[in-house]
Amino acid sequence: MNLSIDASFMEQSITDFLNNKFPGKVLGDYTYRGQFSLYVTADALYEIALALKEEAALSFDFLVDICSVDHLGKAWESEGRYEIVYTLLSLEHTYRFMLRVKIADHTVAPQSLCDIWHSANWLEREVWDMMGIEFKKHPNLTKIVTDDDLEGHPLRKDFGLVYEEPQFSHNHDEVLITPDNPNH
Amino acid sequence: MGLEEKIPDGIALTTLDAMVNWARKRSVWPLGFGLACCAIEMMSTIASRFDMARFGMEVMRSSPRQADLMIVAGRVSNKMVPVLRRLYDQMPNPKWVISMGACASCGGIFNNYAIKQGVDRVVPVDIYVPGCPPRPEQLIDGILMLYKKIEKESVKRPLITQPNAQTQDERPGEVSGQPHRNPSGELNK
Numbered sequence: 551m552n553l554s555i556d557a558s559f560m561e562q563s564i565t566d567f568l569n570n571k572f573p574g575k576v577l578g579d580y581t582y583r584g585q586f587s588l589y590v591t592a593d594a595l596y597e598i599a600l601a602l603k604e605e606a607a608l609s610f611d612f613l614v615d616i617c618s619v620d621h622l623g624k625a626w627e628s629e630g631r632y633e634i635v636y637t638l639l640s641l642e643h644t645y646r647f648m649l650r651v652k653i654a655d656h657t658v659a660p661q662s663l664c665d666i667w668h669s670a671n672w673l674e675r676e677v678w679d680m681m682g683i684e685f686k687k688h689p690n691l692t693k694i695v696t697d698d699d700l701e702g703h704p705l706r707k708d709f710g711l712v713y714e715e716p717q718f719s720h721n722h723d724e725v726l727i728t729p730d731n732p733n734h
Numbered sequence: 735m736g737l738e739e740k741i742p743d744g745i746a747l748t749t750l751d752a753m754v755n756w757a758r759k760r761s762v763w764p765l766g767f768g769l770a771c772c773a774i775e776m777m778s779t780i781a782s783r784f785d786m787a788r789f790g791m792e793v794m795r796s797s798p799r800q801a802d803l804m805i806v807a808g809r810v811s812n813k814m815v816p817v818l819r820r821l822y823d824q825m826p827n828p829k830w831v832i833s834m835g836a837c838a839s840c841g842g843i844f845n846n847y848a849i850k851q852g853v854d855r856v857v858p859v860d861i862y863v864p865g866c867p868p869r870p871e872q873l874i875d876g877i878l879m880l881y882k883k884i885e886k887e888s889v890k891r892p893l894i895t896q897p898n899a900q901t902q903d904e905r906p907g908e909v910s911g912q913p914h915r916n917p918s919g920e921l922n923k
Contacts, residue, residue, distance in 0.1 A: 696847075697811075700847060700848075704847050
């Protein structure tokens with residue numbers, strides 16, 4: 551195991567590998583504070599992820615996390631409202647980077663990666679629960695974080711704060727806490 | 735004078751309420767129910783520096799069947815509400831609840847979709863301890879206030895009428911004068 555792996559070498563290796571194998575599917579790269587990530591198209595994400603895992607020179611064998619971003623109201627929302635960020639780790643090369651996918655709507659989500667990494671199962675359920683992104687071909691896309699009665703996906707920018715008026719002594723009568731009160 | 739002169743030594747006369755309440759308030763066993771950072775202060779209250787055992791409360795029970803007092807230490811999420819209510823229902827009578835900290839009392843800073851805005855919507859609360867989190871001295875003060883409340887209760891009055899676990903509790907022996915905001919048996923919201 552080479553612990554002193556050169557990060558720029560790995561960045562170049564990943565970019566060349568994906569550009570050769572999936573021409574036109576890599577949309578661009580993005581580096582923030584030394585963290586390297588690649589934007590890929592949603593339709594090719596499954597194949598790209600599978601290739602990144604199975605390629606011996608890369609061998610990204612660990613899906614660390616899946617995050618999602620809601621770009622509602624931003625100037626760049628037209629590029630795609632939601633962004634999904636897959637953090638991959640290669641234990642062999644001790645190198646991690648991120649795959650990023652931008653999708654226009656929650657219904658055009660990429661395919662589930664459960665077949666490739668088992669950790670994707672719960673991570674995708676969490677992303678669906680909090681952001682409402684419907685991964686295709688997921689075996690069990692059900693609630694995992696929020697309570698059963700909650701409707702909607704709380705991390706969306708248009709979910710609303712669900713602010714509840716606090717009850718003090720001066721507004722005790724106005725803010726009646728009853729089961730019939732919609733404020734409840 | 736009176737009756738006391740005629741009874742032999744070693745026998746004292748008192749009321750049944752005073753006797754029972756004396757026993758109850760000196761062996762209140764709390765249910766270990768730490769939900770968030772307030773639990774750290776609750777643990778500190780039990781530990782040697784503040785030493786809740788001075789008030790007969792040294793055992794935190796892990797089973798609701800052995801507990802008299804539920805100290806709700808922390809914010810109650812909506813997913814925790816059925817659990818909390820069930821633990822409360824499993825506690826034998828008489829039982830008391832202390833709402834510890836701002837989050838358990840009113841939701842605190844978490845005015846959002848996930849957190850119950852006050853545990854008093856789930857179980858009837860006897861003592862509210864403010865603070866974020868309250869210091870152990872404040873919790874001990876709340877416990878001593880609960881002792882005063884216990885002293886005023888009576889064995890002749892049924893403290894809790896509880897036909898089944900789903901209905902709300904009523905406490906006729908309320909001494910605070912402040913009605914419960916919503917002593918509700920609701921489970922799901």
